[in-house]
Amino acid sequence: YTQIFGCRASMPISRVTVSQSLTCLSPKARAFVERSVALCQPEHVHVCDGTDSEADMLLKAMQDQGTITPLPKYQNCWLARTDPADVARVESRTFICTKRERDVVPAAKLGKKSALGNYMNIPTYEKAVGDRFPGCMRGRTMYVIAFSMGPVGSPLSKMGVEVTDSAYVAYSMRIMTRIGNRVMEVMREKDEAKVVKCLHSTGSKGIAGWPCDPQRTLILHRPSENEIVSFGSGYGGNSLLGKKCFALRLGSVLARREGWLAEHMLILGITDPEGNKRYIAAAFPSACGKTNLAMMTPTLPGYKIECVGDDIAWMKFDSDGVLRAINPENGFFGVAPGTSEETNPIAMASIFKNTVFTNVAETEDGGVWWEGMTKDPGTLTDWKGELWDSSSTTPAAHPNSRFCTPANQCPIIDPEWESDEGVPISAILFGGRRPTGVPLVVEARNWRHGVFMGATMRSESTAAAEHNTKVIMHDPFAMRPFFGYNFGDYLKHWLSMNKSNREMPKIFHVNWFRKDDQGKFLWPGYGENCRVLDWVLRRCDNMNCFTETPLGLVPSKGALNTDGLGEIDTDALFSIPKDFWLQEADAIEKYFRDEVGSDLPNVMWEELDGLRSRLLA
Numbered sequence: 001y002t003q004i005f006g007c008r009a010s011m012p013i014s015r016v017t018v019s020q021s022l023t024c025l026s027p028k029a030r031a032f033v034e035r036s037v038a039l040c041q042p043e044h045v046h047v048c049d050g051t052d053s054e055a056d057m058l059l060k061a062m063q064d065q066g067t068i069t070p071l072p073k074y075q076n077c078w079l080a081r082t083d084p085a086d087v088a089r090v091e092s093r094t095f096i097c098t099k100r101e102r103d104v105v106p107a108a109k110l111g112k113k114s115a116l117g118n119y120m121n122i123p124t125y126e127k128a129v130g131d132r133f134p135g136c137m138r139g140r141t142m143y144v145i146a147f148s149m150g151p152v153g154s155p156l157s158k159m160g161v162e163v164t165d166s167a168y169v170a171y172s173m174r175i176m177t178r179i180g181n182r183v184m185e186v187m188r189e190k191d192e193a194k195v196v197k198c199l200h201s202t203g204s205k206g207i208a209g210w211p212c213d214p215q216r217t218l219i220l221h222r223p224s225e226n227e228i229v230s231f232g233s234g235y236g237g238n239s240l241l242g243k244k245c246f247a248l249r250l251g252s253v254l255a256r257r258e259g260w261l262a263e264h265m266l267i268l269g270i271t272d273p274e275g276n277k278r279y280i281a282a283a284f285p286s287a288c289g290k291t292n293l294a295m296m297t298p299t300l301p302g303y304k305i306e307c308v309g310d311d312i313a314w315m316k317f318d319s320d321g322v323l324r325a326i327n328p329e330n331g332f333f334g335v336a337p338g339t340s341e342e343t344n345p346i347a348m349a350s351i352f353k354n355t356v357f358t359n360v361a362e363t364e365d366g367g368v369w370w371e372g373m374t375k376d377p378g379t380l381t382d383w384k385g386e387l388w389d390s391s392s393t394t395p396a397a398h399p400n401s402r403f404c405t406p407a408n409q410c411p412i413i414d415p416e417w418e419s420d421e422g423v424p425i426s427a428i429l430f431g432g433r434r435p436t437g438v439p440l441v442v443e444a445r446n447w448r449h450g451v452f453m454g455a456t457m458r459s460e461s462t463a464a465a466e467h468n469t470k471v472i473m474h475d476p477f478a479m480r481p482f483f484g485y486n487f488g489d490y491l492k493h494w495l496s497m498n499k500s501n502r503e504m505p506k507i508f509h510v511n512w513f514r515k516d517d518q519g520k521f522l523w524p525g526y527g528e529n530c531r532v533l534d535w536v537l538r539r540c541d542n543m544n545c546f547t548e549t550p551l552g553l554v555p556s557k558g559a560l561n562t563d564g565l566g567e568i569d570t571d572a573l574f575s576i577p578k579d580f581w582l583q584e585a586d587a588i589e590k591y592f593r594d595e596v597g598s599d600l601p602n603v604m605w606e607e608l609d610g611l612r613s614r615l616l617a
Ligand code: SAT
Pocket: 088, 089, 235, 236, 237, 238, 243, 244, 286, 287, 333, 464, 465
């Protein structure tokens, strides 16, 4: 017997059939695969080469298993219906495993359940793996996917190997990451000690339909071993381990160690009417419009937006002191509901070929539909496979239904989106869904004030995780579900980025979602958001177009271009109700005290004092 992931395993690799010799893997990746085989005991190992014929094989396997059905209305598009108990990330079953709890959980919450940092100790981790994985792939195929997060071979990229018993995961990883022979080649040449090991199983004895085991789902991260273990769920963020698990949770740990930033941010390129091009990164929580902003069709004449990424940014200051960002992903895993020709025509032009749709509704002519797509869809098959028409009382598509589409199909994909050195970032936006009290846009006075803005972000909950009611939740940096280490240390890391020889991006807080007393949105959003970006860019040029407020800098009267917008109540959009903000300050104090405690950098308390005294002045 050998010890694997802390438990006994017995099957030698010589007992399984393999699609291609494991020598195509680097020695460490190969050792990981062999350990995983011994543990999970599959019948066959398929090492993904990334070819088109392999894609056809995966599609056929999924159709035979009843995991996907074709959507004949489009070219190479597929519909997957999940088990209704496996539709989103499960934050309550997602843990970071380290020796010391303090590495993950801020001081205030040690030994208690925290909203920041779900901790599991090593013995519990080893038992959890030992209870689930031995023999879990018996009689089935293990897919081995070598993948690169970021352009293959770029100094800003990182590589991983995922083993999984899900053809859906293998196929989706082809879209969301760069995979196959070219990655394995680089892996063999490069320092492979850093390759992230990702073990995934649906946890199901069979493969029919949507295999999963929601009762026993666990998503575990072990930063010290560069290891991710996921069991029981086939759904996006739980199973495509390059995405949230690697690029954000492990990524944030690596970023801290190596002096860069791994963030839940879109990246867009924006060209102004003078032809000046800049890049902006923006952090909003899941299902708050990152994809829509990243692909915006600007309404202001002369502006052009190009998309680098819609979910994750890896950013590092270069030797000239410029913050450079890459999108580590290769595709979009976007929220379908609400996507339409009106709200996001660019997404609509991207997603109707080579796409896997998950949990959307199906039209009678073999197309897809979701709430907000068109007015009258006729009779549908809903996401659970039941007949649906406009008299139905449940949504046709699950609110967290998704499209999974290659990024290079986006008609406005930025020419630099795969550049090795990344794109230069001029501004960083934070934002969320705030129906009351929070202005359309506020600029931070300086870097540390901007870090405070990120730390104090709040947003209405969405369907992207297992939260069911609309409550205003704290979601610092839109990273609450994705921190790989102690949030207090994360704040110190952000503060340490500020150095005199660097061109620090300006930081802003935006809120497209403010409502009036009747519950109507005060701002049209979508393509009109370029008016906010227009002001942001003028501020990046240090133009005098702002006024000071207790929250930070806002556009001076008339400085936000609202030409041709019709009735916009800018007073209401920018009002700063004193009582609301004093309560907000109290909520922030409570959050800092209860959730972070002595791990909070003092600078954050100073910023909170500053906010209060400006409100009371
Ligand atoms: O489910 S995912 O984590 O892939 C998407 C999201 O919640 O942002």
